[in-house]
Amino acid sequence: MRPNRLERGALNVGAKRSGEGNPTAVAFRIAGIYAAFAALWIVLSDKTALMMFPDAESLGHFQFAKGTLFVGVTAILLFFSMRTYAASAMSAEAELKKAEGEIIARLARAAEYRDDETGNHVLRVGRYCAAIAGALGMSDKRCEVLERAAWMHDLGKIGIPDSIMLKSGPLEPDERTLMQRHSKIGADLLAGGSTPVVRLAESVALTHHERWDGSGYPKGLAGEAIPIEGRICAVADVFDALTSARRYKAGWSLEDSVAEIRAQSGRQFDPMVVEAFLSVLPMIEAIRGELHDADDAFKGRYAA
Ligand SMILES: [Fe+2]
Ligand SMILES: [Fe+2]
Structure with a gap:
């Protein structure tokens, strides 16, 4: 005020x-x-x-x-x-950096809260992104910025009605179209940021559902026209969605999830990013174990 x-x-x-x-x-x-x-x-x-x-x-x-x-x-x-x-x-x-991290994480959690009660999805996706970015040779600083930016990849879900977010069955085509608006809504919410994290978060929110073959949304970008951070977040986000249980599905096994990521190399995902993901699989498994949905990692990490 x-x-x-x-x-x-x-x-x-x-x-x-x-x-x-x-x-x-x-x-x-x-x-x-x-x-x-x-x-x-x-x-x-x-x-x-x-x-x-x-x-x-x-x-x-x-x-x-x-x-x-x-x-x-x-x-x-x-x-x-x-x-x-x-x-x-x-x-x-x-102190400022810590405060920024906490505010960003809590904002991201608000968006995830309705379909992921523990909020650990955003933390896992952030850590997976940092691990993949590290395997691609990005600096520690760039990995850290990407980790925080990735926390906000689904921020636009704040603008999606409960009737869609809470639906237990598959979405109808018009509901899916509405759901897909979350990437644009998120980018609009983050537009014009003054810090590297928020500026990157805008790009990641907008592009994490673009596909390497150009069949993604919202713009149908293909190949390297998709920012590398968006390509990384796409792999991290889908892997976490596959391995996690939701109210409408059971979680896939690690083997099946990895096989699906591998199968989508060159189609949904950048082959270079898939290679990097596979090269850090032990690290990805460790992160998955550490930030398990049963634990509220948010409380431990960000409670004041
Ligand atoms: Fe998304
Ligand atoms: Fe997500």
Whole structure:
């Protein structure tokens, strides 16, 4: 909710008093204190030196020692203040990243909640995507961004009516058309994001149902016209859907699910991505065991 005028005024006063949120004011205050102490040191130490060392040679030695001491003390103070600054900047960034991750994960869970009560589907798909991306040689950073982005692949299900989401039998053609709108709805919800995760999430949400042979939706893109992250998420999402039990179907065995992914190589899926998936199958199995539907991994990972 937008703060009212009184609250905005209080926030501004608080910020002005503490100098927080204004780096120039903070830096100016530190530089001012430093300049005052330095000037005081120069004046007082020079006067003391002139009184204590009347001859030029001993005065020269004293001035050298004084200068060296000043540089040493300044360097130590600078070291500690920079270390404090860097530590607080790094912990603020880590906090922000954690908060972003939690908000994204909970948002993704809201979309999955109606057809997957534990919400572990989105976590598994994210981890599978990261494992496959790693096998394709993507950097750790890129894998991490993809994992988070993949959590939101079905965000658009928020906009699908309960009559379709909760239906236990197979969908009629018009219901299926409506269900397919979730990829476009999700991309619209995520459009215009300012962080790499949200920008990638928009692309993954839009393209995770495109098929390598061009028979997917919403645009019927084919081959490398589909972003690589969408091609990865397609494999991860289908594998998890096959192996998981739903209210309308039992889960397939690992062998049958892998055989289906292999059979769809070059048709539904990019063969290169299928190869990468098969190369990390032991890791995929471990993730599947770790994030089993019986456990509410969300509680363990994201509860405040
Ligand atoms: Fe989907
Ligand atoms: Fe999904």
